[in-house]
Amino acid sequence: MGSQNSSERSLGSLPDELILSILDQFDSDDLTTFRALNVTSRQLHRLSLHRLYQRFPGYAPEPFLGTIALSEPEKCQKLAKCVKEVVWYQDHWKGPARRRMLSLADRHVLANRLQALGCILNTTDVSMNLPARFVSFLSEYEVHWWYLEFFLFFTPKVEKLRVWDVWQWDDHSYWFESLAANPAHFENLESITLYGPLRLENIVPLLTLPSIRELVLVQCVAMRQELGRNFSWSDGRDDYVHQRLAGGSSLEHLSLRESHIVFPFVYALLEPLKNLKSFTYDHFQNDLSFPIYAESQALMSLPSMQAHWTSLEYLRLHVERVSNVEEISWLLGSTPENGKPTFPKLRALDIGPCSGETFLGVQLSPTDSSVKSIHLRESHVERSVRAIPRTLKTLYLQWGQNIETPRDMLPHHLLQFLNYLQLFAEIAARWNYDLKRVAISDWPALAGWFPFPEGVESLKKAYEELGMEFDVLHEEIVGQEPLILRDDIEPDWLMVCKTTTFWYHSAVLGDKDRPWTVES
Known part of the structure; x- marks a missing residue:
């Protein structure tokens, strides 16, 4: 008992600032610990109260x-x-x-x-x-x-709201209209994340909140209309949006992840976002999409936002596929017929999926491992450099190899692409571009390390000499797949399913035999 009282006295003798710094070391989700501390003493009750109630965890x-x-x-x-x-x-x-x-x-x-x-x-x-x-x-x-x-x-x-399972809500109507009608009561609400599927129309009222700065929608999908149901926006959707957002929206960061929308159909919803600083769209095929195989048309449609998204600094577009450099030029307003860039303040671009064929096209010889005409190659790369604005500082190229390319040609294509990236950096530096970082992103994690480590290291050194950075970033694996415990087959065995992507890229890694495991 004496030892316990001594511990309490020594703890109580600590200044509030030190106790607060100790509390900072705990996981904010560790409510059990904060509850225990909250009933220990009056001092800890007072200091832990904010941490105990600052985040409602979603239950009860x-x-x-x-x-x-x-x-x-x-x-x-x-x-x-x-x-x-x-x-x-x-x-x-x-x-x-x-x-x-x-x-x-x-x-x-x-x-x-x-x-x-x-x-x-x-x-x-x-x-x-x-x-x-x-x-x-x-x-x-x-x-x-x-x-x-x-x-x-x-x-x-x-300040922050995160909602799961909104697919259970009525997606034929507007949501959060009571919140939107009371902006003064929610003057601190800045960030909202909704996990769908949901429709972009559902969240229009949230765009009217003066406090809103960040909106993340996961599985935002253009879905079919249920038989016998009417949309709240069936009559006059665009007029409703223009009326509610006549002065624009305060939203600065919009992220549509794992989504499938058709951009020409939602132009009226995106146009009022005049303060947008970052936009993310990750295309993902969804069984609820309607029409199910409709193309997003993002690359062709977003240039129409030129007069509205003048504040955009970060753009991430992971679409169906980027076929050639001309699509990037059209997106960014870098074609000769355009007088000014689409997004004049753009500093970071994350685009894909693309591969060597996207940038080199006919320059990729199917037989020779060397480029026959240095002058032709350089003029071709110059077109790619002109496709990006001079103000761009960061360029991420999402990897997505076209599996129709013969497997035995992939090593040659990758080597050519590395050579292309070096010349790309040299030309950008020569023309005084602001470019500081280039990376190949989403390299297939199950395909192992990028197959030419010496080439990558050489490229990194070349970039450093030009005052830039180069890197290869692996894709993120979400969930347990493709590593699956199958106790019903063989207890304690770990089954690794080789995906189609793995099988294709294994040609570069030296695995010439088609995998015997099930492909996804």
Whole structure:
């Protein structure tokens, strides 16, 4: 007992600044530790309170609401202001969650408190009447966004929102209209991430928030319309957008990951984003897409944003395929007929998938390993340098080898591409371009290291002499595949599935035999 009291006294003798620095070393998701510290002493209770409540982890929203909104007023305000980030799992409403719901009396109290906040609420539309829906919400499975909106009204200092499972929401209507109607109440909400599938139209109200700076949409898809259903935007979608976003949007960073949209059809939604500084689009085929094989047309359509996206500094386009340099020239406004670049402030470009054929075309001889005409080769590379703006500092080329190229030609093509990249840097330096970094990104991780390490090292040195950097970056493997434990086949064995990409690139690595394992 004496030793414990001594430890508490020594801990209590530490200054607040030192204790706060110690708390910084803990994982912010380690709520068990913060709960234990919170009840240790008055000092630790005071110092750990913010960390304990700064992030709602996505579970038990009703008990959490009861804590931050049903306590004594002074405590309610203190706790509510602590919440800076909200994580939301829409599939939370299952057995255990239903048994932890607030009483009907408490629900009436919270509904009244929401109305007392003085917020603009649509009580004439049954689907958007937040107080009424919250009172009548007992234990049925809820698949709409209204509850999250109700919850957020009690976290006025929230800065970041991340929502999973929005595919369960009604994707035929606009979302978050109650939030958009109360921008002063959400003046701190800057970053929102939604995991779909969802439609780009669903989030239009969020674009009207003056505080919004970053929006990440995962699986943003142009989906088919359900039979017998109408879209909220069926009549006058573009007029609605122009009316709501007449003064533009404050959004600065828009990321559409694992998505499939057709750009000409969403032009009216992207046009008002006049403050956009970064844009990411990662094309991904989705079974829900309609038409399922529709092309994104991103490379051909984005130049039409020239008059609107004048602040763009970072552009990442991973589309179906970049076939040739002329497509990049058209995208960036570098063709002779264009008077000025499409994005005058562009500093970083991440584009692909592409390969040696994209940049060299006919220069890739199918038989010779050397280029016959240095003058012709240099003039060809000069066209590629002109395709990028002088202000560009970083260029990432997403690797995506066309598997129709004969496998035995791949080593030759890669060597030629390395030679091309060296001459590319020399010409860019000679013409006083601002280019500082070039990288081949998304090299297939299962294909091993880039097959010509000596060539890569030589290229890195050549870039360093020119005041630049060069690198080869491997693709990111998400999830457990292709490494799968198959105990049903052979206990404790690890099965490595060689993908089509692995089989193709193995020609460069010396594996000439077709793999016997199953291809994906």
